[in-house]
Amino acid sequence: MKDIIIVGRGLAGATLSFQLLAKGIKHHIVDQPSLSSSSKVAAGLVNPIVLKRLKMVQGADEFMTHIPDFYQTKEVLTGFKFYHESTIHHIFANAGEINLWEEKKDNVFHSQFLKGLAKNTNPNLLAPHGLGVIEGIGWLDTQSFLNAHKAFCNNNSILITETPFPKNDLSTLAESGQVIILCNGHLLKDWEVLPENTFTPTRGEVMTIETDGLSENNILHSSIFAIPLGKKQFKIGATYHWDKLNDMPTGDGIERLKTDLEKIYSGKYEVINHQAGVRPNTKDRKPIIGKLKDNVMVFNGMGSRAALMAPQLSNTFLDYLTTGNPLPAAYNIDRFL
Ligand SMILES: Cc1cc2nc3c(=O)[nH]c(=O)nc-3n(C[C@H](O)[C@H](O)[C@H](O)COP(=O)(O)OP(=O)(O)OC[C@H]3O[C@@H](n4cnc5c(N)ncnc54)[C@H](O)[C@@H]3O)c2cc1C
Structure with a gap:
């Protein structure tokens, strides 16, 4: 395989890099952390249910097949702790929300997460309609995850260059002879390699x-x-x-x-x-992964849910990269090109 350069080391780039390392594929990372980082701010919530409407996040059944295993294996590998299994107490805003909960809680997917109703026992909490308990979720300490990735790269001779990767048109990038994977978060919008309004950060x-x-x-x-x-x-x-x-x-x-x-x-x-x-939101709220032109790739657009999506999507993307297996149409960048 040609040399691989990952541009950007947020959750997208670091997760993909871990997957490459697991397959023994060397690569070089170019990241200028001071440019803009969503990952360092993210709360890292890993929750497959949209709590407002109690809908499954599209594709969450697939995404959850890699959670928590992906993070836990990386914890063992790096000696860092960053994934925390947890429970959510959702504060019901009104009786209608409780009815919706009752309606959804026995769905095959939802029943794994939506558990009982609970009374509020905290006098400081304003929850007159009570609480719904969501189990089997977690949160990622994103800064610790990025630190773990950096330390692991340093120990395994994976070069991280902290400098801006020059913005270029696709033809120039394609001529480089390297596989360039753009994991540069919302700043991809400024590269003008996608049709206008594809990105809605x-x-x-x-x-x-x-x-x-x-x-x-x-x-x-x-x-x-x-x-x-x-x-x-x-x-x-x-x-x-x-x-x-x-x-x-x-x-x-x-x-x-x-x-x-x-x-x-x-x-x-x-x-x-x-x-x-x-x-890095996209206009259809789905990630964008795949080929922009020749050897120029993108692994991006994970909006509000990179911690949930990136482990499974990076695996799918790597499979595409190494075997040519087609990408799921819902996430393939082709849909915008
Ligand atoms: C307030 C807030 C709360 C959030 N809460 C959650 C949450 O609970 N759960 C969740 O899963 N997600 C959450 N998110 C979303 C999450 O942060 C993003 O989905 C995720 O961080 C995107 O990761 P990324 O790697 O694509 O982009 P980024 O984290 O932005 O990383 C891009 C990296 O590329 C670098 N870069 C860009 N251009 C260049 C260049 N030309 N050369 C070199 N380097 C470059 C940047 O400096 C940066 O380091 C939240 C986001 C925000 C803002």
Whole structure:
């Protein structure tokens, strides 16, 4: 196989790199972390159910076949801990949500995750309609995952060059003679290699708070989530904005997060961190993987769910790369070209 260059080392690039390494395929990574990183901000929630409508995330039955195995094998390989199995307590907004839960909970797929209803016992939690318990999910400590990947590359002679990969047109890239895989997140939009509006990135903001009044045993979810990080710290998020597509947190963002938190939580808290990132969303909300031109590939577009999707999709993509097996049409970049 030709030399492989992965451009970008967020969740997409790092996951793909782990898969290449598992097959003994050497590669070179070019990543300029300071450009823009969604992965460093992500809450890393791995949840196959869209909680608002209790719908299965499209393809989640396939994605979940690699969860938690992919992350757990990489933990053993690297000696880092980054995947946390967990439970979500969904705060019902009204009686209609409870009815929907009852309707869906026995579906073959949903029944693996939607478990019983629970009463709220926390006086600081504003949950008059009670809670729905979702099991079998988890969250990825994305920064720790990226650190583990970097350490593993360093120990296995995989070169990571921290420099911007020059933006180029497809013909120039194709002439390089290397397999170039663009895992450059939302910045792919600026390369103008895709039809206009294929990419519809969204900025998202999260804050980390410290508080005594929330349970550290489960993730909370309403219009926002609260993920327990340990030491009484919780990641709270996330917002969606279609403007200012950069990694700068805003005053509007933090106000929105606080307002949403205070709708469900009356306890005291202190904000200790506030971050923003840009999700690489596509217009049909599905990933984009495959061939752009000749040996120029893309593995991108994982929107709000890279932690759920990337393990399975990277496996599928690698299969395509090494054996030529066709990619699923739903994710193939061909649908936009
Ligand atoms: C607030 C927020 C909350 C989120 N919560 C979740 C969640 O709970 N669960 C979940 O699964 N997902 C979540 N996401 C989405 C998740 O962050 C993305 O799906 C994922 O991080 C995308 O990974 P990526 O590798 O494609 O892009 P990125 O993480 O953006 O990585 C791209 C990398 O490429 C580099 N790069 C770009 N251009 C170049 C270049 N020319 N040369 C060199 N390097 C370059 C960038 O600097 C960066 O390091 C969230 C996102 C946000 C913003």
